[in-house]
Amino acid sequence: MVFLHARGITRTVELPDAEPLHILRGVDLDVEVGDHVSIMGRSGSGKSTLLNILGLLDAPTSGTLEFDGVPLDRMTAGRRDRTRGRNVGFVFQQFNLLPRRTALENVEMPLLYDGGRGFWRRRRLAAEMLERVGLGERMAQMPERLSGGEQQRVAIARALVRSPRLILADEPTGALDVETGATIMTLLDQIATQAGAALITITHDPHVAARAQRVFRLSDGVLHAEEPILEPAA
Template identity: 90%
Template structure:
């Protein structure tokens, strides 16, 4: 493995509850992910998958343990540096798309570039149009989200996540709101673009078919990551996700 873009060691996340014992969501997570990796993380609902993703994406901080991004410990980052690192290097793809309803596909994709300076700011519409062309929506630039299918909305969300060429893509149940066929197309697209860009891809999923696409697969159970085989077992391959 090349030098990891993300290195987590002993990550814990505990939430204090009024009149109850603290809720221990993560109990010691270890993970290294390098640029070019594709890692999947499975787990039951409520197992802490999204909590872990938010920590890896610098949206949240662990209660204990260490997290390094490009070799820099999270503890040494100011809030401003953490935000800049996340904005430049991390792209998020969510199950619910999170598109702005009053903006066109083009306007949704160009939004992250509004916070850039220099050339990318002034070329944001051109860059957004090129990215939408890459995901197969070159003819749908001016459509509002409610005029797009679920698969098309997810393509817009992927284009928006990748518009700043992130080195780490975090996908939280990216096919969860889609039918099986459309979900497979979306994962093909996400895999292809991540590979082309040389980006690391971490996919949170409950679907073993999605998890099986990864180079390395993990299951989050009892607050700890356990490495598993990314290959579908015969029973799972013939079952319903």
């Protein structure tokens, strides 16, 4: 079943005293439930821009996007925000943890905006997710006391605590060493598979892209399907 349906997605930025900047020129993409897609491309090719549009953080200049069967142009701003909060989990390269909050408090943050039982159960849900990513004994630590790999695990726990149906990972291993990055991707793959969530990974790393079921390259503002990538030799 197609969960995310994008056709002709463009993104143009108007610049003062210069020609408009065409970042995306017509992106087509279908993502099914449980799918794992990797998008590669050089720096500045528009990968993060596309991810923000697919995750309902931004709107395209033109084109159509359907999220779980609902066209984006039929969503009010409030409905779009609620849909994103319930269904999308973001994993960022730079972690974006709150420095004055413990690991547990960072993971709790998305649940503070939950109008249902999640709000009242937020501490237990956050603790369970941290246990799941192997940080059960590090819950009370501030980010500065955690290693890079541990901080990324906290970021993953925060992204997944609301059980999103779509996980968007923007260069999730870019700030990590090779061994830690491989561990993080294995963890992300396992949790996405167990939850039945679709996973879209933005990366320049062929080791990361090789884990995906389908690989695309973003070039000249358009997605091009690539042949499956074999795991590079160590």
